[in-house]
Each structure stands twice: as structure tokens, then as C-alpha cells.
Amino acid sequence: MRQKDAALVCFSGGQDSTTCLFWAKKRFSRVEAVCFTYGQKHSLEIEVARQIAADADVPFQLLDVSLLSQLDTSCSLTNTSVEMDREKPADSYPNTFVPGRNMVFLTFAAILARSKGIFHLVTGVSEADYSGYPDCRDTFVRSLNVTLNLAMDEQFVIHTPLMERDKSEVWELADELGVFDLVRTRTLTCYNGIMAEGCGHCPACKLREEGLRKYLARRQSKRK
Amino acid sequence: MRQKDAALVCFSGGQDSTTCLFWAKKRFSRVEAVCFTYGQKHSLEIEVARQIAADADVPFQLLDVSLLSQLDTSCSLTNTSVEMDREKPADSYPNTFVPGRNMVFLTFAAILARSKGIFHLVTGVSEADYSGYPDCRDTFVRSLNVTLNLAMDEQFVIHTPLMERDKSEVWELADELGVFDLVRTRTLTCYNGIMAEGCGHCPACKLREEGLRKYLARRQSKRK
Numbered sequence: 001m002r003q004k005d006a007a008l009v010c011f012s013g014g015q016d017s018t019t020c021l022f023w024a025k026k027r028f029s030r031v032e033a034v035c036f037t038y039g040q041k042h043s044l045e046i047e048v049a050r051q052i053a054a055d056a057d058v059p060f061q062l063l064d065v066s067l068l069s070q071l072d073t074s075c076s077l078t079n080t081s082v083e084m085d086r087e088k089p090a091d092s093y094p095n096t097f098v099p100g101r102n103m104v105f106l107t108f109a110a111i112l113a114r115s116k117g118i119f120h121l122v123t124g125v126s127e128a129d130y131s132g133y134p135d136c137r138d139t140f141v142r143s144l145n146v147t148l149n150l151a152m153d154e155q156f157v158i159h160t161p162l163m164e165r166d167k168s169e170v171w172e173l174a175d176e177l178g179v180f181d182l183v184r185t186r187t188l189t190c191y192n193g194i195m196a197e198g199c200g201h202c203p204a205c206k207l208r209e210e211g212l213r214k215y216l217a218r219r220q221s222k223r224k
Numbered sequence: 225m226r227q228k229d230a231a232l233v234c235f236s237g238g239q240d241s242t243t244c245l246f247w248a249k250k251r252f253s254r255v256e257a258v259c260f261t262y263g264q265k266h267s268l269e270i271e272v273a274r275q276i277a278a279d280a281d282v283p284f285q286l287l288d289v290s291l292l293s294q295l296d297t298s299c300s301l302t303n304t305s306v307e308m309d310r311e312k313p314a315d316s317y318p319n320t321f322v323p324g325r326n327m328v329f330l331t332f333a334a335i336l337a338r339s340k341g342i343f344h345l346v347t348g349v350s351e352a353d354y355s356g357y358p359d360c361r362d363t364f365v366r367s368l369n370v371t372l373n374l375a376m377d378e379q380f381v382i383h384t385p386l387m388e389r390d391k392s393e394v395w396e397l398a399d400e401l402g403v404f405d406l407v408r409t410r411t412l413t414c415y416n417g418i419m420a421e422g423c424g425h426c427p428a429c430k431l432r433e434e435g436l437r438k439y440l441a442r443r444q445s446k447r448k
Contacts, residue, residue, distance in 0.1 A: 063291060071287075071335045100335040103375040107331060111295045111324040134377035143374050147367040151327040153358035 006030035007120035007159070008113040010105055011060075013049030014189040015208055016124030016162055019170055021056060022177045023161045024122045032059045034112055036105050038098070039069035048188045048195065063108055068098060102135035103144060110148045110156055122159045128166040138163050167211025168218065175219070184212070230254035231344035231383070232337040234329055235284075237273030238413040239432055240348030240386055243394055245280060246401045247385045248346045256283045258336055260329050262322070263293035272412045272419065287332055292322060326359035327368060334372045334380055346383045352390040362387050391435025392442065399443070408436070 007024045011017045011033035024031045033053045037046055046062060053060035102125060109121055125136040134140060138160065145158045162170055174183040190198025190205050198205040231248045235241045235257035248255045257277045261270055270286060277284035326349060333345055349360040358364060362384070369382045386394055398407040414422025414429050422429035 063295075065291065067287060067289065067291075067332065068335070071332065071339055099338055099376050100331060100372075103331055103371065104328075104335075107324060107327055108291065108295065111292070111328075114323055115295055135375045137374065140371065140374040143367070143371040147327065147364065147371040148324075150361065150364040150367050151359045152323050 004119075006032075006116075006118040007122050008109055008116070008118045009033045009058075009122040010109050010124070011035050011049055011053065013045055013052055013187055014124075015167075015174075015183055015187050016126065016170060016189075017049075018052055018183050018187045019174045019177065019179070020122050020124040020161055021052070021058060022179045023173065024159075025056065025058070026177060028120060030118075032061070032116065032118065034109050035060065035062050036065050036108070037062060038064075038101070039066045044193050044195075045188055048186070052182075052186060061112065063112070065104055065108060068101060068104055071099075097133055100135070102133075102140075106141075106144055106158065107148065110152070110154075113156070114152060114154060119154060119156050120159060121156055122161070124162050125160055126162040126165060126170070128162075128164055128169075166214075167207050168214035169211075171212055171215035172218075175215075228343075230256075230340075230342040231346050232333055232340070232342045233257045233282075233346040234333050234348070235259050235273055235277065237269055237276055237411060238348075239391075239398075239407055239411050240350065240394060240413075241273075242276055242407050242411045243398045243401065243403070244346050244348040244385055245276070245282060246403045247397065248383075249280065249282070250401060252344060254342075256285070256340065256342065258333050259284065259286050260289050260332070261286060262288075262325070263290045268417050268419075269412050272410070276406075276410060285336065287336070289328055289332060292325060292328055295323075321357055324359070326357075326364075330365075330368055330382065331372065334376070334378075337380070338376060338378060343378060343380050344383060345380060346385070348386050349384055350386040350389060350394070352386075352388055352393075390438075391431050392438035393435075395436055395439035396442075399439075 005028055007028040007030070009017065009021050009024050009031060011021055012035060021031070021033060035046060035049045050060055102123070106121060106123060113119065113121060123141070125141065127137055141158055141160055145156060148156050161173070165173065171180065174180045185196050188195050189208050191202040192199040198208065200209065229252055231252040233241065233245050233248050233255060235245055236259060245255070245257060259270060259273045274284055326347070330345060330347060337343065337345060347365070349365065351361055365382055365384055369380060372380050385397070389397065395404070398404045409420050412419050413432050415426040416423040422432065424433065
């Protein structure tokens, strides 16, 4: 049975996908979450995600795609012997890039969704603050959407509510959705596995903190 | 380092991919093979593939994508409690269809290839005798090729030497490549896991046998 009003959210328990989860809950009457484990250094991520989903009353499923990290060992997120790039190298991606990651995630998400009769997929990728990862671009997501539909002869629709938002605008969306505090205190974005404000010095923390400061300043000046 | 003259073949040890392996060996100076295990009922398949690759002096790598069969349990190839369709149902695919299978295979193949500096991928899918599987169509493969390139910002080229060949023409190609006997006696195509001629009554055996008969008749009439 096809469910027109059902969506599956790719969900990691971070700022972006948590905002997407609540965006989807506003928009679809049935929402489920899928989380991917692939040998991240910080398995706390998964527990954080599971807890947020449980509290939001969203069915949660964990898929193990650790094959990903076995194929390419150059990534600092999954290989503890690789020191993480703190800045984006001028001529390439930071070594936090896992080649093909979003493609693998969305492909398995689509297969899982189809088996549940769900054809709307939601992902928190963004072009605005994307660290140069090619698989966060809108063109890639659109191409993938077509390929998925051809692969399974279905009509999936991939939603990317954050695509054109920078981090300050993601904070703004969370606030509009009424989950600003939840996102601020209960999500995990930090590459070093520290909740909420995080370690403060990894690239993910810097982006998150800068966006928050920018949004709070904007909100403040609006209220005056 | 990019290798212009290197190819990775998606290889299962069946008639089609074995023919592709030898096609690639003629065309590329460096050839490697990747085989996927996903909970097929017949693990003999993997041993057959490994042996053919070893004899052809082709490096062989096995990737476990058994997550595929956990996501959708309607497939008779991976779920022993489902009886296999012997004919294609009029209004859908046979239940030997594993949704998203070729997309998952080729995506992981591309990630693996990239880590080896290989950007040519070879797959034995065919539109001519494709049992209605959507992920064997040329349009799907072309779309996937673009999506892979966008996902990883690379220039993969997917080769499909069998795309327009029916089974009799696949036999013909094997003959041209000098591996007619090898393909006939040492590959495993049968859904019931029986080598070479197979069980004779499953859809894969019927296709293979019919193609062989057709090709032998054609060869015979040419030689007269």
C-alpha cells in the first residue's frame, strides 16, 4: 500500500537531522526515522538519536552500513589513526568526507521506505554550509532521486528542507518549529562526540556555534 | 593515482558476469573483480566466482551487503520460506527481484574502485533478457553513472557490454572471447544452485538453455 502522507527521515541525532525530523512531523501524518551506523568513533551518537526519536514518538530503525568504512580508510571519522582536518584543505575535501556516504544512506533508506509503503524521504543535507562535500549538493540529490525512481520503478520524493539554509537559518527553522531548546541541548553534532555545545573547536562545533551566535543576534535585533 | 586503463568488474560467477570478466581482460590492462554476498541461498555461488577469478589471475574481493535482504523479505532468492516464481507475473516482477540490488552493488563497487584508483566499472546487466527488472535497464545505468559522478566528484564510466545482447548473443560473445567452454562448464547461473547446465527448470536455467540452443543453431548454420 502506498502512503501519500508518510515520510522516512534520515536521522543521526545531530542539529540538522533533528530539525528535519520535526519539520517532517509538521508536514506528514506518519513519520519514521532511520539511523545509520558505519563505524563512527562515537557510538553515543546512536543513543542520542534513539532517545530523541523515542521522545518524539517516532519509530526508529538502525541500519548497519559499516561496510562503508571498510572500503575507504582515509576518513578521520571512522579511522582512529587518522587525525581530523580542522580546516578544509584548499584543494580538496576535509578528511571527514566519507566517499559515497549520502548515496549509500539514501539508497538504503529508499529500499527500507519502499518496504513500508513510504515514498517521501527527508534528509538534512545543505549546500550552504557543506564543507565542500559533493554529496550535499542539490544537483546530486536531484540526480539520485531520478536514479532511485528508475532503479525500483517507483516515485520517491526526496525532501531537503535545509538545502539553502546556512547554520543560522537552521537554528531559525528549529525555533519556528518550537524545538530550539531541544536542538540546542539534546543533539550531538560534535566530531569529538560531546553533546550540545560540543568540544568547541572541531569544524562541526565551529559551524554550529557561529550559526547560533548569528541567529541569536538576528533574533535579538528583531525583538527590539 | 588515477588509472585510465583499469577496470573493476561486478562479478558473481554466473554466465553473464564471467563473460564480462573476460571482455574486460581483453580491453583493460588491469582488471579486478568484486563479488557481493547478500544472503543468497546458495553460497556455492561465491566459491564458483572465487575460483574463476583465481584461474583468470584476477584479484577478487567479496563485499557483504546482507543488509539488502534484511530490508525486504519478499524475495525468494534470500528468503527460503518464499517459493520462487517460475514465470514472470503479468502485472509485476518475479519475486526473484531484490529491490535496489544493482544500485547498491554498483554504488559500493564505485566506492571500492575509487579507493583503488580505478574509474571503469563493468556490469553484466542486460535489457534484452531482463525479466522486467527495472535496475537492468540502460536508462537506469546511465542515470546511476551521473549520480555516482556527482556523489564523489569523479569521472566513473560504467560499461555494460551485454546491455543489448540476448542470451544467445552472450554465448556468442563468450565464444568470440575464447571462453565458451569455460562459461558453459564452470559458471553457476541456476537459481537452485546447480553448476553449469543447472536444474533446467528455474527461470535462469530456461533462459540460459534457450540462448545456448539458439546460439549453437546459428553457429552450426554459419559453418555449413
